[in-house]
Amino acid sequence: MATKSIKVDYLARVEGEGALDLHIKDGQVTAAQLRIFEPPRFFEAFLRGRSYAETPDIVARICGICPIAYQMSAVHAIEQAFGVTVDGQLRALRRLIYCGEWIESHGLHVVMLHAPDFLGFHDAIQMAGDHAEIVQGGLALKKAGNELLRVLGGREIHPINVKAGGFYRLPTRAEMAPVAEDLKRARDIAVDLVRWVAKLPFPDYERDYEFVALRHPDEYPFNEGRLVSNRGIDIDISEFDDEFEERHVAHSTALHSVVKRRGPYLVGPLARYALNYEFLPQSVKDLAAEIGLGPVCKNPFQSIIVRALEVLFACEEALRIIDDYDPSEPASVPFETRAGVGYGCTEAPRGVCWHRYEFDDEGAIISARIVPPTSQNQPSIEADLTAVASTMLNETDDRIRHRCEQSIRNYDPCISCSVHFLNLTIHRS
Amino acid sequence: MLALIEDWAGFDALILIDAAVPMGMPGRIHRIDPKDEKLPRDPVYASSHAFGVAEAIGLGQALNQAPRKIVVYAIEGGSFERGAPMTPEVAAAIDEVADRVIAEVARLMPREEAALVDA
Incomplete structure (x- = not known):
């Protein structure tokens, strides 16, 4: 043959x-x-023996595009292990820095990496010839997101201001004000971008995914919630291993995650959107309705639209948080270390990023496990x-x-x- | 590298100095005028993780957001080992690159500004 x-x-x-x-x-x-x-990069292995205090800075190095996801999942796990609660403004500021990451990561992917596919361009440089305004918008989104990371995170790539308990230092109002101006412009760019991507030619293809995302009782998820799916999963993040399983496959150095009882599942924008549509601001829902996108999207090619909508959401959410910002509050909450296990699960731009750490009584890591979004999506891809x-x-x-x-x-x-x-x-x- | 486009915004001329992949002679100095010669660009490296100098210049030019005059000095590297010091061959090229960049600045600078600097 x-x-x-x-x-x-x-x-x-x-x-x-x-x-x-x-x-x-x-x-x-x-x-x-x-x-x-x-x-393989052996992050889980070389975290062993390191202090909890080093963890956010070490795991940030896993990714230059989504370091906040790793930092956030890690600090939540640390705080759970040590019995620390971070709420109020510090909790809001964690959502704020996550907004920055979604804006820069989604903006980059939508415009620079994904859009050229639909229009037959080799890359964004070629696309810039015919769609200069869109490409400039993408660069402006990336810049606005990065600026938020810089002001709140200390620097754009691998931020250094995130710690268990909160932040090392909070920015002044004067430092935050120009970011808000950038974000207002970014919000307008996002609206135009949603309308532009909605008109792209999409392949007629849908799949009946098992969507998995965090779900919180009253907000579109970044840092907290239960792990839920459209097929009945509704668990605490500590019960991840009850429903999900990571498997070695011969053809990949990344582990494949599956729902034990069913198989591949999908994390990321389509899953978040389908499972949390009701928590989007009315302005985002109205724009989705205007372009004809319902509360559930099963066409993976249209993930580009959902990412653009999530950029708009992140801009609005960030502006709301900055509006309420009071720099006089403490930058972090104090706590003491203790032996224990902690879990963290947050919504990276690409989907849920799950961490588990075991600490000794001085806060040194005994074991670490990190399940990133892309390995969860691999069987679905x-x-x-x-x-x-x-x-x-x-x-x-x-x-x-x-x-x-x-x-x-x-x-x-x-x-x-x-x-x-x-x-x-x-x-x- | 995308941030380069913001960094050079508003500038009329750009001299960009960077390490080049080894091509057999560490420390060898390549002067490239992107107007006359295409910067080596592998189509593969069009991801944001690997968005290089050539891509940044290409995108800047496509958006009319690149300086009118650009000169690239690329010095062939000897070692890219993490934490390793500069190799002697590359270190030996520093003075020559500095002299040539100074001469390049004098050539690129508009005459009236050059006169002010000389004064």
Whole structure:
């Protein structure tokens, strides 16, 4: 039987290194394997023996795009282990810094990495020729988000101002004021961006995902909530292992997460939106309605619209928090270390980022476990690839390849987090 | 690297000095005028993690947000080991690069400003 093999050297516009093998036999996709060969980075191992106090700064190094996600999940886990409650303004400021991360990460992905796919451009540089205003808007969003990280986090990349109990220092009102001005502009850019991405040509494809996200009784989730799904999961974050399982697979250095009883699940913007739509501000719901997006979106290609809506939400939420900001309150709450186990789970731009730490009585880490969003989404990416490729087997390998790359970018995969570019090989027999 | 576009906003000329991938002669100085010569750019590296100098200049130019005059000095690296000191071959190129950059500034600066500096 003749075997056809098509090789794409790299998949660009993803964060990390990996490859994709697509096997087609007798007119059917028999396997779609996302092979991640990014070397394992052993963060969980080298956290052992380190102090709780170093943890936020160490885990921030896992990712340059979403360091806040790692910092937030870590500080919540530390505080749970030591019996510390951080509420009031400090809690709000944690939401604020998370807003900054969503704005810069989503803004970058929507405009610079994802949008070129829909319009046939090789990259954002080429797209800038025809859509300069959109690209400039994307850069402005990234800048506004980064500025929030800089003012509240101490610097844009791998912020240094986050600690268990709160922050090392709070910015003055004068430092915060220009950020609010940037965010007002970013909010307007986000509205235009939502309307622009809504008009992109989307493949007619939906999948019946099991959406998994945090859900909080009265807010769109960043830092807190129960882990819920549209198929009945509703658990405390400490019960993660009851419902979910990480599995080693031969073709990837990243672990694959599945719902034990069912299989692949989806975390990230589509899941958050479907499970928490009611908590979005009316302005965001109105804009979603204007562009014809209902409360649940099952088309992964339209995740670009949901990301743009989440940018708008994050701008509004950030402005609300800054409006109430009182710099005279303490920057952190005091606490004492004790032996114990703590869990943290927060909503990274790409989905839930789950941490578990065990500490000794002096606050040194005995064991650490980190489950990043991209490894949770990996089986779902593979399921999408199988389904998407199956609908276009009679098309040219180039078209299949392009659609597969686009399908992977739907997830804004941060492969370096889960353990930089993909080879795509199509085997036809 | 995306922040470069903001860093050079409002400037008329840019001299950018960077390490280049080793091509067999550590410390060798390459002067590139992007107007005459395309900066090496691998299409692969179009992710934000690896958005390089060539991409930043390309994007800046596409958006009309790049200085009119750009000169890139790329010095071939010898070692990219984390924490390792600069190799002697690369360190030996510092003075020459500095002299050439000073001469470049004099050439790029509008005459009236150059006269003020000389005064």
